[in-house]
Amino acid sequence: MEHLLKSVEEILALADSYEQELPPAPPALPIPLAEELASWIDHTLLKPEATAEDIKRLCAEARQYRFATVCVNPVYVSLARSLLEGSGVGVCAVVAFPLGATLPEDKAYETQRVIRNGAMEVDMVMNIGALKGQAYGLVLNDILFVAQEAHEHGAKLKVILETALLSRREKILACLFARAAGADFVKTSTGFGPGGATVEDVALMRRVVGETMGVKASGGIRSWKDARAMIAAGANRLGASAGVTILREAMSNE
C-alpha cells in the first residue's frame, strides 16, 4: 500500500517526470478469443430514456453472452441485480454521472447506496473542474472517499477521467491521483462528453498506471476492430453498448 502514502506534492513531481518520459509500456495482454471476450465487456445502457424493459433486454443479453457486468444508472441497480441473480454477471453502477460535479461525501453516499442495492463495481466520474482548477487536494480526496466506501463493501472502483476534456498533463495527473487513492481502474470516458476512448489515451493511461491497475476503454467502441485496438493499446476492460455486435463480429472472424 505504499502508493496510498503519496502526497499531492509527490504526485505533481511524478507527473513532471512522466511528462518528460513515461514509464515503458507493460507487455500488452493477448487479444482474447471470441468466447472469452464477453468477460472483458461491461454491457452498458446509460441513456436517460432507458426503460425497465430496456434493462430487462440488457440483462437477458448479459446472461446469454456472459458479459463481465451490466453497467447501468443508479435507478436500475436493484432491477439488474435481481435479473442477474445466479448468472455470474455483475452489476456496475455509475456515480456522479456524467459530470462528476458533486462533493466527495455525496459521491461516497451515492456509492454506499448503489452497493447496498446490488452493485459490485462502481464507475465514478472524477472532479474534472477541480483538476482543471488545480485543486488537487480535492481531486485526491474525492477519489479516496469513494474508494474507501467501495472497498469497505468489497466493490471495485473505476475512476472516469473524461479524457476528451483533459490535456496530456491532466490525463497523467488523473491517473496518478486515481492510483494513489487506491482505485482499481481508470476509465477513459462517460460516453456523454465531447469524445470517447482513443488508442492514444488508453496507451498513455496504461503506461502511467502500470500493470497492476485496470484500464477501461469506453465511449465509441462499436466493433470488434475497435475492441481489439483498445486491448492492444492496454485496455483490460471495455465499456460498450454494442457488446452483442462486437461479440458476433469476433465469433464470425475466427
Add this chain to the structure above:
Amino acid sequence: MEHLLKSVEEILALADSYEQELPPAPPALPIPLAEELASWIDHTLLKPEATAEDIKRLCAEARQYRFATVCVNPVYVSLARSLLEGSGVGVCAVVAFPLGATLPEDKAYETQRVIRNGAMEVDMVMNIGALKGQAYGLVLNDILFVAQEAHEHGAKLKVILETALLSRREKILACLFARAAGADFVKTSTGFGPGGATVEDVALMRRVVGETMGVKASGGIRSWKDARAMIAAGANRLGASAGVTILREAMSNE
C-alpha cells in the same frame, strides 16, 4: 392544495383530454424592460470542467447585473453562496443532473444537501425512463419526494423535463405530474440533451400548467431575440449561460 390529491389515474385522464384540446393559453406576461430582465434569468454554468475561478466570474457577473440566481452544480453551491452573500442573488443547484436516473430517496437526499450548502432553488431532472416506461407512480413519487424536501426548507423546485426526448403526450404528462407533486416550475431542458428550449414546447407547457406555476426555458437561449420569444410563449424564467450578452443586447435595443 386540491391538486396534490390527484391520483395517477386522474392525471392520465386529464392528459387524454389535454391531448384532444389544451386549456386556453393564459395571457402572456409583458416583455420585461432591459433593466428588469436580469431578474428573470438564472445565470448558468454547469460544464463539468468549470473551475472555482469560473464560478467566481459567474458570481461577480450575477452580483453586477442582479440575475435571479446563479445555477451551478452541487460541488459549487457553498462557494457561490458565500460569494453572493448580501447580493440579493440566489443560488440554484441542479439535482440528479443531467440524466435524472437516480432513486427518489437519493434525489431527496441530494436536495437536502444542496439546500444545506446554500441553494434556495433546486432544478431536478425527472425520471425520464420511468415516464417512457409508463411507470407513472415512480414518476410522481420522484417529484413528490424532492418537492417535500425542498419546501420543508423553504426552497423552490423546478422539474426539468428534457423535452427533446419526449413525445407531446409525455410532455403533457410530465407537466401534470410536476403540478400534481407541487413543484414550483417546469423547465424544458438540461442543456446536455439532444435539444434545448423551443417556443412550441414552452407554449405547450404554459397551457398545461396554467398561470400559477412557473415555466423555465433553458438550453440554447443565446440572444435577446431568443429570450423575448420564450417569454412571449409563456416562460417566466430563463436559464442561460449567455445572460450577460442577452442583457447587453436588450439594453442597446432600448
